[in-house]
Amino acid sequence: MEIPSLKEVYKDYFTIGAAVSHLNIYHYENLLKKHFNSLTPENQMKWEVIHPKPYVYDFGPADEIVDFAMKNGMKVRGHTLVWHNQTPGWVYAGTKDEILARLKEHIKEVVGHYKGKVYAWDVVNEALSDNPNEFLRRAPWYDICGEEVIEKAFIWAHEVDPDAKLFYNDYNLEDPIKREKAYKLVKKLKDKGVPIHGIGIQGHWTLAWPTPKMLEDSIKRFAELGVEVQVTEFDISIYYDRNENNNFKVPPEDRLERQAQLYKEAFEILRKYKGIVTGVTFWGVADDYTWLYFWPVRGREDYPLLFDKNHNPKKAFWEIVKF
Numbered sequence: 001m002e003i004p005s006l007k008e009v010y011k012d013y014f015t016i017g018a019a020v021s022h023l024n025i026y027h028y029e030n031l032l033k034k035h036f037n038s039l040t041p042e043n044q045m046k047w048e049v050i051h052p053k054p055y056v057y058d059f060g061p062a063d064e065i066v067d068f069a070m071k072n073g074m075k076v077r078g079h080t081l082v083w084h085n086q087t088p089g090w091v092y093a094g095t096k097d098e099i100l101a102r103l104k105e106h107i108k109e110v111v112g113h114y115k116g117k118v119y120a121w122d123v124v125n126e127a128l129s130d131n132p133n134e135f136l137r138r139a140p141w142y143d144i145c146g147e148e149v150i151e152k153a154f155i156w157a158h159e160v161d162p163d164a165k166l167f168y169n170d171y172n173l174e175d176p177i178k179r180e181k182a183y184k185l186v187k188k189l190k191d192k193g194v195p196i197h198g199i200g201i202q203g204h205w206t207l208a209w210p211t212p213k214m215l216e217d218s219i220k221r222f223a224e225l226g227v228e229v230q231v232t233e234f235d236i237s238i239y240y241d242r243n244e245n246n247n248f249k250v251p252p253e254d255r256l257e258r259q260a261q262l263y264k265e266a267f268e269i270l271r272k273y274k275g276i277v278t279g280v281t282f283w284g285v286a287d288d289y290t291w292l293y294f295w296p297v298r299g300r301e302d303y304p305l306l307f308d309k310n311h312n313p314k315k316a317f318w319e320i321v322k323f
Contacts, residue, residue, distance in 0.1 A: 003313055005035055006035050006306075006317075007035055007037040007091070009067065009321045012274075013274045013277075014230075014270070014274065014277050014280055015037050015038040015075055015279040015281075016035065016036050016280060016282075017036060017038030017039060017075075018038075018039060018281065018282050018285045018311065019233065019281060019282070019283045020040070020041065020042060020061070020081075020285065021041070021044060021065070021139075022044060024289060025064070025065060025068045025149075025179040028311075030287060031285055032074075032285065035070055038069075038075040038077060038164035039063075039068070039074050039077070039283060040078075040079050041062050041078075042284075042291070044061040044062040044065060045079055045080070045090065046083065046088060046090050047083070047087040048081070048107065048227055049062075049086070051106055051109070051110070052088065054106075057109055063206060064148075066114060070117060071119075075119045075120075076118045077118070077121070077122065077279070078110075078111070078114060078120065078122065078164075079121075079125070079169075080121075080122040080123070080125040080151070081103075081106070081121060081124070082103065082127070082141060083124075083126060084140070084142075085126075088174075088184075088209070091103075092115070092141075095105060096144050099149075099150075100145060100149065100152060102155050103149065103152070103156075104152070107156045107160060108160055110136055110162050110209050111157050111311055112161070114161075115160065115161045116163070118161075119163075119200070120164060120167060120230075121161075121166055122139075122167050122168075122232065123157050123166045123168065124154070124168050124285075125170070125264065126169070126171060127141075128178060128182060129169075132177050135163065135181060147185075150168075150185070150189070151189060151192065154189065154194045154195055154196050155194060155195065159307075165197040165198055166195055166196050166197050167199065167230065167256055168189075168196060168200065169195065169199075169200030169202065169232055170182060170200070170202065171202040172210075172217050173199070174210035174212075174214035174217075174218050176217070179217070179218045179221055179222075182199060182222070183221055183222065183225065183278065190227075197227060197228055198229065198230060199227055200217060200229075200233075201215070201219075201222075201229065201231050201235040203215075203231040203233055203236075204233060204237075204283070205234075205236040205262065206237045206239055206240055206241065207236070207239065207258050207262070212262065212266050212269055212312075215231075215266060216269045216272075216273075217279060219269070222276075224242075229273070229276055229277050230275065230277065231279075231280045232272065233281065233283040234266075234280060235282060235283045235284060235304035236262050236304050236316070237292055237302050238251050238252070238255040238256065238259055239300075239302065242314060243296055243297060247297075247300045248301060248303075249301060256303070256314065259303075259314075259316050260314070260319045261308070263265065263316040263320050264316075264319035264320060265283075265323070267320040268323070271323070280316065283307055285305065286305055286306075286307035286308065286311050287302075287304070287305050287308050287314075288311075290302055290304055290305065290308040306320070
């Protein structure tokens with residue numbers, strides 16, 4: 001049977017992206033060229049990789065991904081400028097003003113280096129607390145600089161590349177409490193005239209949570225802000241619970257069926273909000289490599305993507321191309 005191209009099937013809807021590393025782009029070359037028109041560097045633009053020491057930048061790994069994308073007519077999403085993880089400790093040394101100056105320099109160098117090549121940035125990633133009683137998460141960026149660091153990051157990124165689309169990105173935004181926090185954060189930024197163009201719903205799902213309806217509620221809510229919505233890190237684990245202690249060497253058929261059904265329902269919703277939803281990126285390409293091998297249960301095999309370990313389309317793939 002002829003395998004349709006995912007990006008062709010969705011060309012009138014939104015871009016189809018994948019998170020990759022410089023080490024696996026050629027391993028996945030055939031799948032990437034056929035099915036995807038957007039790439040996100042999984043780790044190569046994070047602070048500890050791209051700016052490991054003061055005034056020392058290593059653009060090499062990220063450049064390999066960007067060059068591959070440019071050569072193949074693909075867009076690139078930059079990920080990420082402000083995050084509480086994978087940021088070296090030296091970044092937080094000194095006063096608030098020193099930290100903000102360091103961030104400004106980082107944004108100038110990194111966004112400037114990719115100006116005209118990266119069409120969208122996840123400017124701030126995962127700033128919101130999972131504690132219902134807290135707004136921002138407890139982390140040095142926010143403990144020291146408060147919401148100012150968020151505003152400044154967007155303003156500075158826009159100054160360096162006025163054409164780039166700027167996103168706030170977070171996980172569990174399908175959850176009603178966290179959804180409202182994101183709404184409030186972005187509304188506050190917009191009311192102050194801060195340049196922000198979109199919200200990224202990461203979309204790390206299990207077979208039990210969230211429901212596609214929760215995704216729809218979040219898209220509708222965020223659309224009220226007049227911003228774009230993208231699913232930026234989509235994958236659906238074959239486990240019902242993040243910490244489930246099964247470890248399947250072969251994915252059970254009933255779980256692959258459930259996964260396919262969830263992908264089908266999610267994409268029905270994403271298509272329905274065409275124009276608001278402008279991109280969907282999977283956090284990986286095929287089941288032979290996924291971050292879920294390392295987190296939340298280290299060494300547990302998982303099968304969260306549309307292509308199996310041999311790079312063949314799974315039932316989930318067929319469910320989202322048939323409509």
